[in-house]
Amino acid sequence: MITILETAPLNTVQDCGRPGYRNLGVGCSGVMDMLALQAGNILLENQPDDACIELQTFPFLLRFDVSVSFAVTGIDADMELDGQTLLPWSAATAAAGQTLRIGPPRTGARGYLCVAGGVDVPVILGSRSTQLRGGFGGLSGRFLEAGDTLGIRPGGAVCAGYAVIPPSAALKNENDAETSGVVTLRFIPATDYQLFTEQSRVLFQNCEWKITPQSNRVGYRLSGDKLQLTKPVELRSYGIVPGIVQVPPAGEPIVQMADANTAGGYPRIATVIEADLWRLAQARIGSRIRFQECSYEDGVDAMQPVEDWFENMRLMVSRYRNSSIRRQSGKSGGKK
Template identity: 75%
Template sequence: MITILETSPLNTVQDLGRPGYRNLGVGSSGVMDSLALQVGNILLDNDADAAGIELQTYPFALKFDEPLSFAVTGIDAAIELDGRMLLPWSVATAEAGQVLRIGQPRQGARGYICFSGGVDVPVILGSRSTQLRGGFGGLAGRFLEEGDILRARLGEMLTTGYAALPPSVALRFDAVEEKAGVISLRAIPATDYMLFTDTARERFWSCEWRITPQSNRVGYRLTGEKLELHQPVELRSYGIVPGIIQVPPAGEPIVQMADANTAGGYPRIATVIESDLWRLAQARIGSRIRFQKCSHEQGVAAMQPVEAYLESLRQMVARYSHSINRRQGGGKK
């Protein structure tokens, strides 16, 4: 078991989400940075969608009530186990009674604490994710609080000492023009793209947009130069998925995120490709972002390096585990 010692609002239990229920008005929810959770679960030899703790506010502290292997991914921060500094993106094992503390991130916004076996909360509509709007999933459908007790599903105890190369290093992409201090995101022109004026379309790609404090798991509100339509339009409501960029009447975009609405009617100017959503999830309030146009084919192809990165990590973990087993006399000949 794990006891929460220190936390603030917004920290929740999440897995990869619950797709397939948008027709019932239930969003997918799940982690904002799915890549970070997948890396943690691979390091721990968990199921791909094992649940962990998503951190958005800091500091955070928990106590291990029994021995348990874990990994902290998503951020670069001060991570301490009973005062001993740990590296992010690496496997460690805690003894019963030890305390894990995580401070403010030096890099990144959302941290993920993954445990061997995953967090054991009820599966609701195929997922353990916290659905804050509906008040279900996770731990009673709410933020974590001090004194909460979580159970891990108790996977295999692991040997420590191996780690993953962070995606921010492993997945630098040459095809995108990057500028210091600006996060580049590839996006595909969306259904309503041509409803915007020529000037607005050019401005969307050339402007540096800033993430405003009115941003959360539902969507990131951006501020910058106003985007105008050729003429006012009223659209029928349509289905929404994370990554869609809508433009309300005020003319400043909103990027839908993990807790995206299931339907909406604002004009859609573009969609952030799936392989870049983790970059946006790790952008802090006040960060500057810039969109780079790409085709549907390029967006699909952009997933190949991500899948290759994850597969390489799986192979590394398998080789490391096999080597340890052989040294301990448990390997097969």
């Protein structure tokens, strides 16, 4: 069991989401940064879809009411377990009664607290994710509050003493270095790309778009140059997935995120590739982003470095586990 001692709005229970219900008007939800969740679950030898706590506001303070292994991924921040400093992106084990404090991030926007076995809340429509707009999933479909308790699924492994290189270093985008402080997102032209003027298509890639305070888990609203259509159009509503970039009449793009609407009718200029969505999830309000066109084939191939990163992580955890088992067996043998 976990007890929340200090928190602020926007922190929720999330997993990989609930795809397959958009035809019923139910969005996918799930974590904003899928890489951070997967890394945490690999570090703890969890199942890929085990639920975590997604942190957007800090500081965050909790008490472990049972002994459990855990990992905090997604951000670089000051973290203390009963006053002892911990490293991010690493596995550690807490004893019953110990408290974990996570301070504001130095880098990144969202942290992910994963526990061995996964956070245990009811499964609704195949997922434990919080659906804020629908008011279900997670813990009663709402933000976490001080005094809340969360269960932990049984059978989690005991893990501690190893860490991974975060994706910001392992999967570094060379284009980011060319424009310091600007996050580069690769995109594939969307269905309505050619409906925009040639000048607007050029501006879309050359503009440094700013993430506005009106951004949230539903979508990131960007400010910058105004994009224009060659002529006014009226589109039928269409299905939406995270990553689609829509352009409302005002001309400034909206990037759909994890809690994206299930349908919409604004013209679609682009779709951010899956391999880069985590970069946008970790970009803070006020950050600047740039779009870079790529082919469909390049967008698909961009997932290979991500899969390689995951596989190297699994191998590291497996080798550490086997080494630990051998050491323990040697100690047991020496005592006999």
